[in-house]
Amino acid sequence: MLFGILIDRSVIKVVIHYPNGQARPSHQLSKPTILEGNKKSNFANRGMRFEEAINQSNDYYLSRNIAVVHKKPTPVQIVSVDYPRRSAAVIKEAYFKEASTTDYNGVYKGRYLDFEAKETKNKTSFPLKNFHQHQITHMKMCGNQGGLCFVLLWFSTIQRCFFYPSPLLVSYWETSQRKSLPLGVIEQNGIEISLGIAPRIPYIQAVDAYIQSKETQYGK
Amino acid sequence: MLFGILIDRSVIKVVIHYPNGQARPSHQLSKPTILEGNKKSNFANRGMRFEEAINQSNDYYLSRNIAVVHKKPTPVQIVSVDYPRRSAAVIKEAYFKEASTTDYNGVYKGRYLDFEAKETKNKTSFPLKNFHQHQITHMKMCGNQGGLCFVLLWFSTIQRCFFYPSPLLVSYWETSQRKSLPLGVIEQNGIEISLGIAPRIPYIQAVDAYIQSKETQYGK
Incomplete structure (x- = not known):
């Protein structure tokens, strides 16, 4: 079980992903860097x-x-996008890029x-x-x-x-x-x-x- | 099994996520919108x-x-970030935002x-x-x-x-x-x-x- 921390402007919640079936308790998470608004x-x-x-x-x-x-906006390299519905694209994999300005x-x-x-x-x-x-x-x-x-x-x-x-x-x-x-x-x-x-x-x-x-x- | 399409400037590859264990063949994917460089x-x-x-x-x-x-840069609302290593933050959930400019x-x-x-x-x-x-x-x-x-x-x-x-x-x-x-x-x-x-x-x-x-x- 892999835990990821969801960070929003108003709420912090924890969700569970199953990328490889391997358990990873939340206390083993490396410290998240701080996001916009947080x-x-x-x-x-x-x-x-x-x-x-x-x-x-x-x-x-x-x-x-x-x-x-x-x-x-923060520059992001988008790698993977899911389309669960036609109207809502969800970016599933992306990386922070260094800004040039x-x-x-x-x-x-x-x-x-x-x-x-x-x-x-x-x-x-x-x-x-x-x-x-x-x-x-x-x-x-x-x-x-x-x-x-x-x-x-x-x-x-x-x-x-x-x-x-x-x-x-x-x-x-x-x-x-x-x-x-x-x-x-x-x-x-x-x-x-x-x-x-x-x-x-x-x-x-x-x-x-x-x-x-x-x-x-x-x-x- | 949920397939997501990874789109990069140079390569297109398919990876498998297991968000809920439900099978979804690749031909059922809705048509992806076109990303930068593609x-x-x-x-x-x-x-x-x-x-x-x-x-x-x-x-x-x-x-x-x-x-x-x-x-x-394309404005993106970042919701979830994983930190597999301290040096490499991976954005796991984000959404496209409307630009204001x-x-x-x-x-x-x-x-x-x-x-x-x-x-x-x-x-x-x-x-x-x-x-x-x-x-x-x-x-x-x-x-x-x-x-x-x-x-x-x-x-x-x-x-x-x-x-x-x-x-x-x-x-x-x-x-x-x-x-x-x-x-x-x-x-x-x-x-x-x-x-x-x-x-x-x-x-x-x-x-x-x-x-x-x-x-x-x-x-x-």
Whole structure:
């Protein structure tokens, strides 16, 4: 008997599959990695994930015609599909694929926005291991095309959120020997985002401030 | 015995599941819908899908720093995951979700690009049933934010490909009583794309022509 853990947004239940007739008690299951909607980082003391708070903020911006930003679906390689009824296809075997881009993109006042959201429990610096080479490469290429790219950094322990421009992150990634980005550097070069109610993470304010600072810098 | 069809880019094989011990011969399987990489529309007489040709074109543009455009992953609701080894998570139950956006977006020369690619076997018009309300709504909202939105239309029988601006499609969708967009209208208001080798579908040329026509129109 092989047990698989069904994880949904609201319920966790256990079902039984019989792939080979071999018994496998539930306590022998390896630890499942955490799925969308199930991770609890106690975001801003409301039991909400950082990612979920961003998605809510995107919904807010979308519903008010402020910006159109969506999280990209998790890339999955589908291998096997069952069709118990014509209307309901059930994916029976699939694998997680590595994404080739960042998680979020969209359009705001004619500008292409592209960002990644990451969190850490650290208090004094942001570990660079949170980022992957393909994300850095993607942000670089989008920046070369004139896209506005950044990362949203969430320090869950000290409850602080920052907008940090990708060009500075890329530069630090490529030149620094350090394995993390010090909070002092983030405070100096990033833009702190004060959490709100609606939207929860008003990152568009930071985007505006960033655009203004660039226009001032280049005298546009 | 329940048979499921495993579909991969390169191989098709049959495996056996034992969900309930009930026998179900393979000839009773309902017809599987066609998965990514497996559909043959004989695109440009090369046995290639239209979508695949666009993905190749995106790869071409990406590798030459011309534009950064990616197809969004198919949205999937993951319900059950097995962890036979710590390194290899296997999705055992998942369902297709309806996308809330179009399939492609990205950045080109500072502009936000957003498009959907569709094909028809019709020879004289493009059936509007190929589009869904959520795609129309999304294109409208992106357009309101200053994004450059369009559709790529492929007439597989007559082997002709068109760039058609979303604002015109949205307008036709909302005002016309007809269920399809006549080829004559597409020829008049769209931009025909001559197929190439690299890239296979040089849609960026059409984007350039469209930008130029808008700038001429508005005297920018």
